Amino acid sequence: MSVPRAPERQWVPLDDRGLAYGDGLFETVLVRDGQPLLWDQHMTRLARGCQVLGFPLPSRDELDRLPGQAGPGLRILKLILTRGSGGRGYLPPASSLPRLRWQVMAFSPQPLRWRDGVRVRHCRLRLGIQPLLAGLKHLNRLENVLARAEWSDPDLADGVLCNSDGWLVESTCMNLFWQREGRLETPLLDDCGVAGTLRAELLAHLAVSEVKATPDVLAGAEAVWLVNSVQGVWPLARLDDAEGGSLATWPIGRAHRHFQAVAHDLLGYPVGFAE
Known part of the structure; x- marks a missing residue:
């Protein structure tokens, strides 16, 4: 069975602050038959990370739609959220436009x-x-x-x-x-x-x-x-x-x-x- 993947156009520009400086967050979520495990806990940690780093969290509706893309079986949903582009050197932009990327992968535990x-x-x-x-x-x-x-x-x-x-x-x-x-x-x-x-x-x-x-x-x-x-x-x-x-x-x-x-x-x- 094929594994659903994120949309193809998820390229990241060279000036993305996550790529350049590690200015971002990620979550790795276990998904069983389209249902994410410990989802609220993952979202709580992601929200706290955004608060500390000082850029906005995507809407919960947008995030909640992602686990359903995983399809049947046991999958891993990986989310990467960066501050986006902009700023001068290490100085972040005054107003950030975060960049969300995600991928679904097949998974078997050990x-x-x-x-x-x-x-x-x-x-x-x-x-x-x-x-x-x-x-x-x-x-x-x-x-x-x-x-x-x-x-x-x-x-x-x-x-x-x-x-x-x-x-x-x-x-x-x-x-x-x-x-x-x-x-x-x-x-x-x-x-x-x-x-x-x-x-x-x-x-x-x-x-x-x-x-x-x-x-x-x-x-x-x-x-x-x-x-x-x-x-x-x-x-x-x-x-x-x-x-x-x-x-x-x-x-x-x-x-x-x-x-x-x-x-x-x-x-x-x-x-x-x-x-």
Whole structure:
């Protein structure tokens, strides 16, 4: 079955500020049979990003029409919203005309990672601190690109990132949760990092503390998970240091599955096995 795509004339001019400066935002939305998952949470984050960056959000009616273009099955809708063109150098125009681009892509999750867990490593790169942009899914992602370039081993699913002060933040593309002494915790994202939509829902549904924690916390945790609104929940089966040495391993047990069940219910995914 062919996958619907965005209109062909979605070219972006060279003076687009998103292309030139990363002056914009994006959202990656899981869509099942034309229905977007966690859509209100994605729109809330997009609206907050527009408020912080200081340009107008497209009308909700315009945005709400897009998931219906995805068609049947499981799809990814990617939205990119830039400030548009104009201004002088870094100085933005006094009145912005934002440019919205979107694309629909076929998607299949990775159920073996749900079931068996994943191997993850610590990254050498440290995220810069910028509280004004903390939580936003903005287009400036060079730190994530450089962190992801640290390894090529296909057995490594992701890398854990700290900020320049040494506090845990996230992985290169997912949020981070762990259980310590029976308590669920996740990094406090007050100075950098992306506040994921699934993370927001888990904070609403479960008793989770947002904390500042050093990376050694993970090796001593009873369970660790990576989560996002597209892939769902990957339990950690092994954690490595930045040189590939094993720091900790976990059997995937009841605690892993309970947390996964709550998250996957929000996305329509099963727990730990293929559909």
